[in-house]
Amino acid sequence: MISSITPIQLATIIHADHKIDAPELSISHVGIDSRKLLDGKTTVFFSLRGGQWDGHDFLNNCYRSGVRNFVIAADRAPVSGGDDFEACNFFVVPDTLIALQALAAWNRAQFKGPVVGITGSNGKTIVKEWLGQLLSTAFLTAKSPKSFNSQLGVPLSIFSIAPYHQVAVLEAGISLPGEMERLEKMIRPSVGILTNIGTAHSQHFTGESQKLEEKLTLFNQTDYLIYRKEQGLVAATVERVFPKERLVSWSENLDSDYHLRVKKQAGGSRIFLVKPDLSIRTFHTPFTDEASLENLRHAIVAASVLGMDPQTIELGVQQLRPVDMRLTSKSGRRNCTLIDDTYNNDLAGLEIALDFMQSQRRKKRRILVLSDFPQIKHSEKVYNRVVQLLNHYQVDQLIGIGPAIGSSVAESEVSADFFDSTEEFLASDLIHSFEDAVILIKGGRTFGFERIVHALEEQVHGTVLEINLNALTHNFHFYKQKLPPTTKLMAMVKAAAYGGGATEIANHLQKLKVDYLSVAYSDEGAQLREKGITLPIMVLNVSADNLPQIIQYRLEPVIYSPRILRIFGEHAQNVQETIAIHLDIDSGMRRLGFEPSEVGELTDLLKSYPNLRVQSIFTHLTSTDNAEHDPFTLRQLEVFQEFTAEFTQRLGYRPLVHALNTAGILRFPDHSFDMVRLGIGLYGISVDHLSADKLQQVGTLKTTISQIKELKKDDRIGYNRAGIMPDHGKIATIGLGYADGFDRRFSNGRGYVLINGQKAPVIGNVCMDMTMVNITGIDAKEGDEAIVFGEGIDLPKLASHIGTIPYELLTGISSRVKRVYFLD
Numbered sequence: 135m136i137s138s139i140t141p142i143q144l145a146t147i148i149h150a151d152h153k154i155d156a157p158e159l160s161i162s163h164v165g166i167d168s169r170k171l172l173d174g175k176t177t178v179f180f181s182l183r184g185g186q187w188d189g190h191d192f193l194n195n196c197y198r199s200g201v202r203n204f205v206i207a208a209d210r211a212p213v214s215g216g217d218d219f220e221a222c223n224f225f226v227v228p229d230t231l232i233a234l235q236a237l238a239a240w241n242r243a244q245f246k247g248p249v250v251g252i253t254g255s256n257g258k259t260i261v262k263e264w265l266g267q268l269l270s271t272a273f274l275t276a277k278s279p280k281s282f283n284s285q286l287g288v289p290l291s292i293f294s295i296a297p298y299h300q301v302a303v304l305e306a307g308i309s310l311p312g313e314m315e316r317l318e319k320m321i322r323p324s325v326g327i328l329t330n331i332g333t334a335h336s337q338h339f340t341g342e343s344q345k346l347e348e349k350l351t352l353f354n355q356t357d358y359l360i361y362r363k364e365q366g367l368v369a370a371t372v373e374r375v376f377p378k379e380r381l382v383s384w385s386e387n388l389d390s391d392y393h394l395r396v397k398k399q400a401g402g403s404r405i406f407l408v409k410p411d412l413s414i415r416t417f418h419t420p421f422t423d424e425a426s427l428e429n430l431r432h433a434i435v436a437a438s439v440l441g442m443d444p445q446t447i448e449l450g451v452q453q454l455r456p457v458d459m460r461l462t463s464k465s466g467r468r469n470c471t472l473i474d475d476t477y478n479n480d481l482a483g484l485e486i487a488l489d490f491m492q493s494q495r496r497k498k499r500r501i502l503v504l505s506d507f508p509q510i511k512h513s514e515k516v517y518n519r520v521v522q523l524l525n526h527y528q529v530d531q532l533i534g535i536g537p538a539i540g541s542s543v544a545e546s547e548v549s550a551d552f553f554d555s556t557e558e559f560l561a562s563d564l565i566h567s568f569e570d571a572v573i574l575i576k577g578g579r580t581f582g583f584e585r586i587v588h589a590l591e592e593q594v595h596g597t598v599l600e601i602n603l604n605a606l607t608h609n610f611h612f613y614k615q616k617l618p619p620t621t622k623l624m625a626m627v628k629a630a631a632y633g634g635g636a637t638e639i640a641n642h643l644q645k646l647k648v649d650y651l652s653v654a655y656s657d658e659g660a661q662l663r664e665k666g667i668t669l670p671i672m673v674l675n676v677s678a679d680n681l682p683q684i685i686q687y688r689l690e691p692v693i694y695s696p697r698i699l700r701i702f703g704e705h706a707q708n709v710q711e712t713i714a715i716h717l718d719i720d721s722g723m724r725r726l727g728f729e730p731s732e733v734g735e736l737t738d739l740l741k742s743y744p745n746l747r748v749q750s751i752f753t754h755l756t757s758t759d760n761a762e763h764d765p766f767t768l769r770q771l772e773v774f775q776e777f778t779a780e781f782t783q784r785l786g787y788r789p790l791v792h793a794l795n796t797a798g799i800l801r802f803p804d805h806s807f808d809m810v811r812l813g814i815g816l817y818g819i820s821v822d823h824l825s826a827d828k829l830q831q832v833g834t835l836k837t838t839i840s841q842i843k844e845l846k847k848d849d850r851i852g853y854n855r856a857g858i859m860p861d862h863g864k865i866a867t868i869g870l871g872y873a874d875g876f877d878r879r880f881s882n883g884r885g886y887v888l889i890n891g892q893k894a895p896v897i898g899n900v901c902m903d904m905t906m907v908n909i910t911g912i913d914a915k916e917g918d919e920a921i922v923f924g925e926g927i928d929l930p931k932l933a934s935h936i937g938t939i940p941y942e943l944l945t946g947i948s949s950r951v952k953r954v955y956f957l958d
Contacts, residue, residue, distance in 0.1 A: 161177070278305050317352060360436055396427050403421060489527070506537065632945055
């Protein structure tokens with residue numbers, strides 16, 4: 135939307151020849167897509183041209199949609215066609231994109247608040263998003279949507295700035311010399327941020343110096359330019375080009391305007407801002423990677439320059455969350471794992487993605503699908519580096535796509551196949567041959583690699599369970615910090631890691647150096663071994679039938695009765711194998727386990743089976759999350775400790791001892807013993823007040839709106855007409871049901887989902903594959919996202935509505951729901 139203008143004013147602004155037959159019209163909207171015209175009467179349509187389309191071909195469609203103002207190219211005037219175009223205004227210009235940019239520059243000039251302009255090789259979008267989030271806590275903030283930083287994206291971003299905004303944050307990206315001058319005329323930033331200079335978009339520049347100077351054009355008229363002083367070329371150039379009073383530097387050293395030092399720690403980082411008077415401000419963030427910490431410090435300095443209160447900035451930094459940076463892990467066909475990085479392609483990003491691939495399934499082949507590097511001018515050095523990376527990260531197969539990559543890396547020792555285009559690869563038989571592989575798909579946007587991802591993905595069911603591995607890391611370190619330094623941590627990954635996917639989560643926990651894993655059945659442990667998990671794995675429920683698996687996969691069974699002990703002991707002797715076992719002691723659960731009074735019989739029996747090695751003894755506490763039962767819990771611990779003392783004396787050596795579960799870690803820290811067992815808390819579900827608001831939910835179950843219907847009061851909905859519309863309004867049918875794990879007990883208002891941040895209660899009965907929800911009063915459209923479990927939904931409270939617990943809801947998510955893993 136733009137400030138309202140007349141046709142004559144528009145002609146002046148864009149320097150157009152004109153034929154005005156309806157001078158009384160008012161123009162306040164800009165259109166470039168005939169399919170997305172909101173108010174034709176007040177819209178001016180710019181007939182832009184692209185590689186495969188020409189906006190002039192859609193003028194008739196626009197006219198039928200009510201548009202009466204058209205900006206057209208001189209070589210397409212006068213307009214002729216099926217419509218008479220009565221009472222219309224035509225504005226004729228040499229170049230319709232330049233005309234659009236002229237209107238954007240005029241619209242920017244109407245905005246009197248500060249404008250932040252951001253450019254650089256990497257990090258533009260992240261800095262823009264984070265700065266926008268910080269500023270929005272104090273100001274009405276406009277910012278570029280997504281990565282709208284191009285010659286077309288920038289004007290569209292500027293048109294989103296409304297009179298009520300107090301500050302705007304815009305990013306600018308270039309790939310050719312001369313482009314930034316055009317962007318600068320539109321953005322005219324009062325505050326500038328130069329994130330960094332790297333190899334991205336280098337193909338049309340003679341070197342980094344020329345590219346840097348081109349980017350600096352954006353800041354010709356800024357009041358302040360923010361940059362990092364440690365970046366040698368950047369610092370030397372800006373300090374030569376710009377007067378000192380316009381420069382705002384930051385670094386980890388004291389020779390800058392803002393001294394920002396980082397201290398990394400378990401679970402995140404602290405950023406210390408040392409002010410000129412030597413006072414210190416501390417910012418807490420969960421991020422530990424260098425790129426995020428650099429981007430965040432740019433945002434902190436910019437917020438400070440714009441006058442935000444330091445305390446407000448501190449609170450805002452704590453609330454920042456990772457921006458989706460494209461790198462996701464998905465299930466692929468034929469037992470493949472896909473790593474989707476189809477957004478950009480440069481060397482730094484390739485190395486990060488290869489590192490992520492290396493951390494995935496160890497026993498799977500590693501396949502890299504890689505496009506040309508079209509942004510790189512000096513390609514020989516770049517492709518030599520690619521070959522080095524292929525070898526370093528032990529890539530088994532390369533699929534190269536594009537006209538240059540084949541000749542450039544042909545001499546690599548890695549098995550390789552090359553295709554001139556994405557279409558050629560998709561049409562080949564090779565794409566159907568991948569199995570048991572980790573496939574990294576990385577390419578520039580122009581190659582359309584998202585089509586490759588779509589072709590290789592295992593499931594297309596619209597309901598997905600997103601697993602945030604960063605949140606898992608946060609929760610792991612939160613509990614780890616509560617333990618004595620010598621206490622080990624066992625992570626429970628039974629029931630497919632509480633529904634999240636055991637293999638991927640176990641692999642991530644292995645990277646985090648967890649001490650032990652625990653599963654319910656030996657099949658689960660065997661699967662983890664086959665996927666490359668080498669950690670010790672305790673198996674809770676075993677029988678004689680499991681013996682071959684236990685030995686083959688080096689699993690460690692829980693022994694809970696004399697009968698089971700004899701079976702395993704005799705088998706170990708017969709096959710001359712040593713089996714590590716864990717002993718379950720029943721201190722009050724009354725489920726499985728040896729009675730404490732059996733200590734003598736148990737130790738005598740163990741001595742008769744020397745091939746059984748006791749790794750640990752443990753007990754299950756019944757009520758660590760319920761203070762009402764604390765006396766019983768303490769009695770359990772006392773009984774267990776008494777048993778442990780006598781048992782170890784009789785046995786002659788001391789196994790690991792553990793009793794505490796998730797709630798017990800926080801409520802009974804004096805009884806951490808040698809190891810604790812972390813379960814649902816690892817996945818972000820709080821079971822006590824001590825962890826409330828400190829955990830991050832790992833899983834987000836989401837689906838989409840399939841259809842919206844408008845209904846009258848008392849209309850009946852769903853099977854058995856169980857749902858009754860309370861008032862005239864709307865319902866949405868969403869794409870999940872009880873076969874996906876959305877419990878049928880949520881029917882008729884006992885459950886809800888979040889749509890655009892608002893609760894939409896279930897109306898009628900939950901069906902097998904879909905559910906109806908009441909969206910009256912909610913601004914929603916078909917295709918919008920519906921959050922079923924995740925941030926903003928109190929899962930324990932939701933579970934209580936149907937008389938169950940969060941464990942049941944998490945573990946009930948169907949295998950047909952696609953799991954997608956994020957690591958930023």
